[in-house]
Amino acid sequence: MANILIVDDSCIMRRNLRILLTKAGHTVISEASDGMQAYQEYLKHRPDLVTMDITMPKMNGIESLKQIIAADPDAKVVMVSALDQRNMIFEALQSGAKHYILKPINDQTLEVIQEVLL
């Protein structure tokens, strides 16, 4: 249904997310493994939604989020994080992230995504 950009430095996460999202009927139009790439891929594909991991090398999710929001204030970015990154999640939300997903991902993830897309 929606075009989604998956950003995570772990290929397992990306893979799992891809499977989950595709099963739900969404299209994963691109993947990125660091913040820089995420930004570039966003500009290239303009997806409907971005799942953004917070801890990544080169440029972390928060920075990347800021860049994306700067380029497109309406961008829908959902942060993906493990529980310990609460303050980062908070910062992300302040910076324009629409929502967050906690790891490990499961069906609740899909609900969140649905919510954001609407």
Next chain:
Amino acid sequence: MTGNNLQTKQKKPKKNRRTLRKRVRRLIYLSSFVNTILFSIIFFVMFNLMLYPIATAFNKTVSSSVAREMNSTQFLAQQGIQSIEEFDPTTEPAQGFFKGIEQSTNLKDFIIIPFGLFGQPELGPEATPPGEELPTENFAHVQIYLEDQRVYTNMPDEEVEALHATGLYDALNIINVKGRSDITNSEGESVGYVSAVLNPLVVGVFQGGSVFVFILMAIGSLIISSVVSRLLTIPIIKPILHLEQTIKSISEEDYEATMHTQIVLKKPLREIESLVDSTNRIMQKMKGYTEQLQDQNEEMEAQNEELEAQNEELTQSKQKLQEIKAQVMERERSLRNLLNNAGQGFLTFGEDLLIDPEYSLECRNIFDREIGELSFPALLGEFDPEQKQFLENILTRIWQEKDPARRNLYFPLLTDELVINNRCIHIDYKIINPTEHCQTMEKFMVLLTDITEKRSLQSQMETERNILKMVVKVVVQYSDFTEMVREFTHFHEQKMGELLVRDDSLKAKLLDLYREIHTFKGNFSQLGLIHIVKRLHEAETKLTAMIKNADNISLNEVRMFLESLQLSKWMHDDLAILEEILGEAFFKQEDTIAIDKSKLLDIEKKMLALLSPVECKLLLPEVRKLRFKPFKDLLNSYSEYVVDIAERYDKLITAFEIEGDDFSADTEQYHDFSRSLIHVFRNIVDHGIETVDERTLAGKEEFGQIHCRLDLHKDRIELMIRDDGAGIDLDEMRERALEKGLFDEETLQAMSEEEVIELIFRDEFSTKQFVTELSGRGIGLSAVKYEVEKLGGTIRVDTTVGEGTTFYFELPYEGVSELPELNLPSIITSLTETTTHFFAGIDLPLLPEEDVVLNVGEKLHLNQVTSFINVKGAMEGLFVLSIDEPLSKALLRKMMFEELSPEEEAAYVEDSLAETANIILGNSIRKFKGFEEFLIMEPPTTIYTDGASIKYTDSEVWTYDLRSEQGQLRLCFVLNKCMPVMEGQHGQYLNCR
């Protein structure tokens, strides 16, 4: 003639061979025929021509003979007459005379025709068949005229007439002229004449006969011709035809057959023979030529083959050469590539100290030119003149010294760092020993590494750290800072001047100055204001020199010196930096500064990343404190809000104030909670406070009262919200619960007061169905409960019907001042618990092997796959998760949503362990409240570490082993890691990091 014929034949090659024969025949026929005809005609003509005189002569002769006879006297006697005029034809003697004439002119006497033709026996001329039919033809027609009267004719007129009729007579008359002889009498007078003429018949017969003969001759000639032509054919035509055929067949490339056939002719004519011979010879020759040609051809082919073979060889060897050449070039290129891309400059030189032409690209970049054949010391000497000679000397010395041990003495003395073209270059030296294949002598190899970036980066980092420290310190000790600034300003504006004009020795003044400056230096350095500190230090040094020289300088000089320092400007740089980082709002001459919270967060993060744990522990709490706001701020807005909605409900409520302690807290943390309180207030207005009328009836004031109180205990915030409204009717609650089907009557009756009251926090119980825009969880008071519990707090409700309700909130309060003490064993316990929990959760149960083990300085053995996560901030350490490969595979499978192929598995295994480590560490840390904000987890590094072990000198290594069916799991935490040295499987030492 034959030749002519042949020639004519050659002009007509198209006609078939019949032409030849035909032609030959025809011509032969023609010629003989023509010959014959010509001859015949000529003869005929001649004959006739000759016949004329002969005929005439004959006629004359006959006539004259007869006339003579008649003229003779004998005749007269015979006749018995006296004169001719008396001749009487009818007399017997005349008759006899006539008969005699007749007889004498009878043909039969002259014909030698064998009467056999007429079927009669041969008769001679004398024979006179009696009364038989004889040709009574006379050979001459004799007529005798006497006195114009024909007296005799031997041919009857009828015959003559007939002859005339035929026309023959007349025709022949041309040649057959009558002969006439006169008959004379005794007197000699012509009394008559005798005419004789050849019997035209005879002449005719002659003619006809000759013609007949001629025709016969012609026919004969034809026959002869054909025979002749046939004779001609054989020796000439046949071989020619044969020749023609042969040549034709040769021309049609059937020379094989014809080449070997010699033309053989039967009795060939000489010319033909020679032609044939020539042709044969030609054919022979051709055959010979052909054979020669073939031979040559074969030879050529053989040569060609040879040539081709050679060509092949050549091409092959050429190809090989090219391949080799390409290989060589390739090798050279890759080698060059390697060298060039190594980012280091490589160059070599021999004893002559001249740089070999093969050096890496980087050298050119470093020196900005080609350096082949240049002298190495001279080259370096351009950038540092002192070095040139020195280098020369040492290098030469090293060269001369063959003992490696002694050489090593000199090596360290060589220039190891140099600034070349504004870049900092590190220099390494090596001696390359000769090998069998390449050079025969030793060479020096020099490695040049551009460390400019590294250096600048290092210094940058250093600068950043310092700046950060400065900022933090300034911010945290702001009042100190401002005071310091004030003092300094005061000093250079006023105090310094006063000092100088003081009544004292110069030396004392200088000393005082020095002291002041020194104090400032100390103070400013405490705050980390590096620039001004530097300047102060310089000033110090100069002052020291001046003090030593105090006797020799004047006050004015000192004054001028101080002026030259321009102390007023010293603060500039540092202030600029502070402003840049903290914003323009910084440094208003007040004791408070306004900093963006985002900037504070940035600073906090940077601190975690850059500062050492000790510094973190000291400074982080302070910085965090800055983000704290008065807790009361969270509740301020509710007063107005309550008044507002009260109006809508037609109720009256007085604005309330929040009483109690003023304290600051991380308002972010309590934000959600404070927002959720809207439900409480709303509830109060909606259900709690009664309408004005109701209140009046109940004897209460018109205006509803709300009390709000905040109390801070050591680690607890207590919030109380009380209203003097109607309270919660428990029975009503029970009824509603029953209505909503939450519980049955029995249970409800059995519930205690508290339990019933608790019902208000149930989702279904919210009386108003409004969608909260807050946290999005639950509705109404259940949201409040949720938030409170999320913070780890409690709610309690007290209510008295008719009197009011009180909400008591207890929330944990984080001690800002101190960081929780680092208790590594508890961290480890947390880690182990999380790990066990995690793996159990994914159906790979682990069982502990031993208790937690602490090692210092011993080797840490790793399993096959290991993830390392660096932890920085308030604590610096390394989290290590090392597992056996089968276990890692099992782990991967559990984590993936779908099946993977073996190749994919291999690729993802590391990642799965990294994720696991991430989750475990993250979750463990989270368990430490307040700790998580002081730590940063770096992204994990995962590698295959089969059989490897790490040695951390001077570090605490906490290890915990777990085991599952699939293998072992080793969990470690390394505290205060220094440079670890990883030992590989075979004992080789690898530098990790």
